Amino acid sequence: MNxxxxxxxxxxxxxVLTSIGLGLLLGVVISMGGxxxxxxxxxxxxxxxNKADIWVVQQGTNGPFAESSRIPEEIRYRIAxxxxxAAVSPLAFQTIQIERSGKPxxxxxxxxxxxxxxxxxxxxxxxxxxxxxxEMVVAKxxxxxxGEKLRLGHNEYTIVGISENIVxxxxxxxxxxTLADAQEIQFRKSNHAIRNERAKTGASVAGNKxxxxxxxxxxxxxxxxxxxxxxxxxxxxxxxxxxxxxxxVQGMIGRWNHLRAISDAEQTAILAKGMIEKARMQLxxxxxxxxxxxxxxxxxxxxxxxxxxxxxxxxxxxxxxxNRVIIGMILQQSLLMGILAYGIGYLLILLTYEKFxxxxxxxxxxxxxxxxxxxxxxxxxxxVGIRKALKIEPAEALGG
Amino acid sequence: xxxxxxxxxxxxxxxxxxSVTALQDAxxxxxxxxxxxxxxxxxxGKTTLLTCIGLINEPTHGRVVIDGTTVADGGWxxxxxxxxxxxxxLGFIFQAHNLIPFLTARENVMVALEINGLARxxxxxxxxxxxxxxxxxxRMNNYPTALSGGESQRVAIARALANRPRVILADEPTAALxxxxxxxxxxxxxxxxxxxxxxxxxxxxxxxxxENFDRILEVSDGRICAEKTSHGGTxx
Numbered sequence: 001m002n003x004x005x006x007x008x009x010x011x012x013x014x015x016v017l018t019s020i021g022l023g024l025l026l027g028v029v030i031s032m033g034g035x036x037x038x039x040x041x042x043x044x045x046x047x048x049x050n051k052a053d054i055w056v057v058q059q060g061t062n063g064p065f066a067e068s069s070r071i072p073e074e075i076r077y078r079i080a081x082x083x084x085x086a087a088v089s090p091l092a093f094q095t096i097q098i099e100r101s102g103k104p105x106x107x108x109x110x111x112x113x114x115x116x117x118x119x120x121x122x123x124x125x126x127x128x129x130x131x132x133x134x135e136m137v138v139a140k141x142x143x144x145x146x147g148e149k150l151r152l153g154h155n156e157y158t159i160v161g162i163s164e165n166i167v168x169x170x171x172x173x174x175x176x177x178t179l180a181d182a183q184e185i186q187f188r189k190s191n192h193a194i195r196n197e198r199a200k201t202g203a204s205v206a207g208n209k210x211x212x213x214x215x216x217x218x219x220x221x222x223x224x225x226x227x228x229x230x231x232x233x234x235x236x237x238x239x240x241x242x243x244x245x246x247x248x249v250q251g252m253i254g255r256w257n258h259l260r261a262i263s264d265a266e267q268t269a270i271l272a273k274g275m276i277e278k279a280r281m282q283l284x285x286x287x288x289x290x291x292x293x294x295x296x297x298x299x300x301x302x303x304x305x306x307x308x309x310x311x312x313x314x315x316x317x318x319x320x321x322x323n324r325v326i327i328g329m330i331l332q333q334s335l336l337m338g339i340l341a342y343g344i345g346y347l348l349i350l351l352t353y354e355k356f357x358x359x360x361x362x363x364x365x366x367x368x369x370x371x372x373x374x375x376x377x378x379x380x381x382x383x384v385g386i387r388k389a390l391k392i393e394p395a396e397a398l399g400g
Numbered sequence: 401x402x403x404x405x406x407x408x409x410x411x412x413x414x415x416x417x418x419s420v421t422a423l424q425d426a427x428x429x430x431x432x433x434x435x436x437x438x439x440x441x442x443x444x445g446k447t448t449l450l451t452c453i454g455l456i457n458e459p460t461h462g463r464v465v466i467d468g469t470t471v472a473d474g475g476w477x478x479x480x481x482x483x484x485x486x487x488x489x490l491g492f493i494f495q496a497h498n499l500i501p502f503l504t505a506r507e508n509v510m511v512a513l514e515i516n517g518l519a520r521x522x523x524x525x526x527x528x529x530x531x532x533x534x535x536x537x538x539r540m541n542n543y544p545t546a547l548s549g550g551e552s553q554r555v556a557i558a559r560a561l562a563n564r565p566r567v568i569l570a571d572e573p574t575a576a577l578x579x580x581x582x583x584x585x586x587x588x589x590x591x592x593x594x595x596x597x598x599x600x601x602x603x604x605x606x607x608x609x610x611e612n613f614d615r616i617l618e619v620s621d622g623r624i625c626a627e628k629t630s631h632g633g634t635x636x
Contacts, residue, residue, distance in 0.1 A: 001507060001514050001523075003500075010502030010543070315498045318456065319559070320487025321515045394486075395456045397498050398447060398571050 003325065004332035007309075018301055019337050022294060023344025029290045030349045030370060034360035036283045041361050043169040043271040046110070047264070050091075050118050052237035053246060055262045056253055062262075064091070064235040065169050066270050071259065073183075073231040082252050084244030089116025090233035092182040095172060096152065107142055107175045108168035109152070111182015118237055120176045126161035132178055137161040139173040153185040169275055171358050179233070187232055198224055291377060294341075298381035302334050306385035313389050314397035323390060330385045338378035342371055401468050403566050403599030404430040404453060409462035411448050411622075422448040424622045425462070430599040430615075432566065435590050437610060438603045440619035446603045447571060449619065453601065454490060454569045455482045466490070467566040487516045491560030491598075495572035497552040499544040505555045506531060506540040512562040530558040534588070550581035557588060561596065568592075570602040574609060586612040 008015045047065070055064065056071065056079055063069025073090055080088045092111040097104055112118040114129060120137045126146035129135045136157040138144050148159045157177060166174045177185070189197070205220045238261070240249060246263055253261035262270070306313070313326055346367065353360035411423040423445045430436050438446045451457035453464060455471060464472040467489050471480050499508045509527035514520065531540050534554045544552055553573060560568050570589065574582030586609050593600045602613070610616055618626040 001503075001511055001520065003503075003511070006507065007502045311498060312500050312502075315494075315500065316511075316515070317483075318454075318486065318492050319512050319515060320483045320485075320490075322483065325515060393456070395451055397492075397494060398451065398456075 002332070003329040004336065007329070008333065008336060015337065016340070019340040020344055022297060022301075022337065022341035023348065025290060025294050025297070026341050026345030026370075026374065027348040028345075029287050029294070030345050030362070030367070031353070031356070031360060032283045032287050032290070033366045033370065034349065034353060034362050035356070035358060036280055037361035037363055037366065038359035039171075039276045039279055039283075040272055042167045042171045042359055043276055044268060045166050046108075046168060046174065047267055047271060049121050049166055050237055051239070052089075052118075053240045053264055054238035054250060054253065055264070055267050056236040056238060057234075057260050057262060059258050059260045061260065062270050062274065063260075064093070065267075066275050069234050070232050071234075071236065073179075073233045075256075075259065076233075076236050078256070079236055079238060079253055082249060084241055084249040084252075085238055086241040086244070087117065087239040088236055089113050089118045090179060090236045091118050092179055092186055092233045093168075094182075094186050095168065095170065096175075096185075098150070098152070100150075106172050107138070108170070108172045109182060109185065110174055110176050111179040111186075112176060113179045116237075117239070120161070120163035120174070121166055122164050123161045124164055126159070128161055129176065129178060130160070133181055134158060135160045136175055136177050137163050138175040139163050139165050139167070141165045141167070141173040142175065153188060155181075155184070157181070167359065169271060183232065291373060294374070295377040295381050298334060298337065298378055299384050301337065302330060302382050302385035303388060305333065306330060306388045309389075310392055311397060313392045314394055317392065318394040318397045326389050327386050330389055331379065331382050334378040334382035334385070335375060338374045342374050401432075402429040402465070403432045403434070403467055404428075404601070405463070405465035406449075406453065407463040407465075409449070409452055409464060410460050411445075411452055411457060412460045422622050423452065426619075426624050427462075428617060428624065428627065430567075430601060432597045432599055433593050435593045435600045435612065435614045436602070437613040437616045438601060438619055439605065439607070439610065439616050441605065444619045445622040446605075446619050448622075450569050450571055450601065450603050453567070454492065455486050487512075488563060489566050491563070491565035491568040493553070493556050493560045493568065493570035493573045495575045497544070497549075497556040497576075499547075499552055499555055499559075501544050504541050504543055505536060505547065505551075508544070508555055509558045509562050512559045516563050526562065527558070530561060531555070534558050548581075549577050550584060553577060553581070553585050554588065557585070557592070561592060561598075564596065564598075566598060568598050568600045570600065572603055572605075574604065574606055579608065582606070582609065 057063035057069035058071050061067040061069045076088045076090050079085060090113055094109055095106065096109050097106040099105065120128065123137065124140060129137055134155055134157050136150065136159050138159055140162050144159050146159055146162060149156045168174060201223050202220055205216050208216065211219065240246065250261040250263060253259055316326060349362065353362065407427050409423060409426040413420045413422055426449060438449055440446045448457060452459045458476050459472045461474055463470060466485065469480065470477050471485060476482065500511065503511060506527050509530055510523040513523035513526055528540065531537060534557065536551060536554055539547060539551055547555065574585055577585060589600055589602065590612055592598065616628040617624050
């Protein structure tokens with residue numbers, strides 16, 4: 001006869017309610033693991049989608065995602081000429097926050113070369129960008145319809161397609177425009193600023209009495225052209241030819257002293273270990289604290305339940321019950337509570353994870369590990385109850 | 401062979417100046433099928449005597465023999481598995497019946513049988529027979545909260561009898577019952593003692609019940625001060 005099951009059956013209301021409470025706590029623990037995995041998945045989403053072997057960025061930076069990086073666009077042609085390079089494609093991106101329907105509307109704008117790679121993943125509605133200007137493809141999670149228009153910078157952009165969900169390392173949904181449009185949005189100054197700078201440059205050059213007015217005008221035109229140039233990108237992605245040696249190609253690109261060539265593996269490490277390290281530690285610490293709280297709660301429940309059963313245990317001992325029967329009853333109750341609570345927590349997250357503002361990624365390994373940890377906590381927590389039970393004297397069954 | 405032999409049984413609680421002698425030099429025997437009462441006021445040592453015979457309290461001095469096995473001789477006999485002895489040779493009945501609240505009447509009887517190693521189906525069969533014999537067939541699937549005091553005590557008796565013990569020890573089994581139910585329980589114990597050839601020792605201070613016993617051991621200040629038989633004989 002399974003005494004644990006019999007006790008649970010008799011006190012099922014109390015047992016289920018306690019398990020639900022514990023399940024909610026474990027649900028939070030599961031969700032935190034999912035958030036952590038989501039952070040990693042988000043951080044690596046654009047990296048993985050582009051399938052680049054090397055990310056060429058500004059020297060001395062960990063760009064383009066972890067730090068700001070700006071390099072001239074034309075460097076792409078020099079990189080393409082490096083032996084072992086099969087294809088290059090520049091990218092320009094920035095996080096944009098505009099107002100839409102009276103609410104903040106935030107997304108990650110990626111500008112890519114239509115003839116290169118780095119564009120949106122699979123299009124699920126509408127079409128890909130076909131014109132050089134003013135067309136946009138957005139991720140599904142932006143909840144924008146095909147045909148809608150968004151005003152960015154000086155111009156209005158028409159949504160021509162919806163892509164599968166893809167987000168930035170910050171978790172913002174991605175939107176795609178052409179490289180030229182992205183450069184325009186990111187680097188083009190406002191008309192007021194341009195007017196002011198032109199006036200300032202003109203005044204500065206005019207003040208130089210050592211050159212002729214013609215030379216002064218020419219100098220002014222050159223300075224303005226340099227200042228207003230927008231042919232800058234944040235990174236140039238490189239794909240290697242089959243058989244190319246990665247470190248060798250990296251070395252050759254790095255020889256230009258104003259560039260840094262980061263391999264895809266290094267970029268993954270920068271993003272996974274650098275950018276989200278603190279978030280990982282924070283979530284990890286929360287998980288540990290919550291698991292300790294769960295352990296304390298299970299211990300208290302099991303201990304209280306053992307106190308409630310002092311006379312039952314004393315009676316069992318008096319009629320000659322072996323210790324294993326009593327230990328089994330307490331241990332099984334603890335484990336059953338853990339299993340039920342884990343199931344409730346898992347179900348809760350399974351039903352709600354899509355409603356979380358940030359991505360929750362539930363991995364089988366994480367879930368299995370947590371289950372094993374919960375079971376271990378249940379076993380350890382039941383020790384306090386078992387210790388109490390073993391100390392109960394059969395004589396306590398006597399008396400009124 | 402006696403079911404119970406007690407020789408110069410002494411129980412002292414504590415040590416030194418604070419020690420209390422709860423029982424001193426108690427000696428008696430109980431035959432199989434005999435119904436014996438231990439009578440005395442509160443604090444006289446009745447329950448201590450019962451717990452020493454019931455292998456719950458270790459005697460300080462003296463000898464206890466249950467069904468021919470010496471279980472204590474100046475302390476426990478180290479070679480004896482006390483739990484096993486309790487399972488196989490002893491049955492207990494309590495004042496408050498001590499039924500396990502989350503088990504039905506039948507399961508309360510079955511648990512004693514399964515603890516003793518009986519297979520589930522056999523345990524179920526035996527417990528059903530016992531409860532039917534005690535007129536509790538209609539209450540088999542009821543939890544203790546749904547049973548009356550008398551019914552609960554009869555289930556407790558069924559549990560005590562489940563493993564066909566040689567000795568049944570009862571601690572105030574009628575204290576929580578009204579006169580009629582108390583009398584029914586005593587009649588039942590008397591019948592069972594004869595039918596099962598079990599020695600039954602009952603701790604009580606209920607003088608209304610004394611006529612039911614074959615023998616009465618009167619305990620006072622830790623000593624057996626008188627021994628009476630149902631025929632009226634007295635030994636002091």
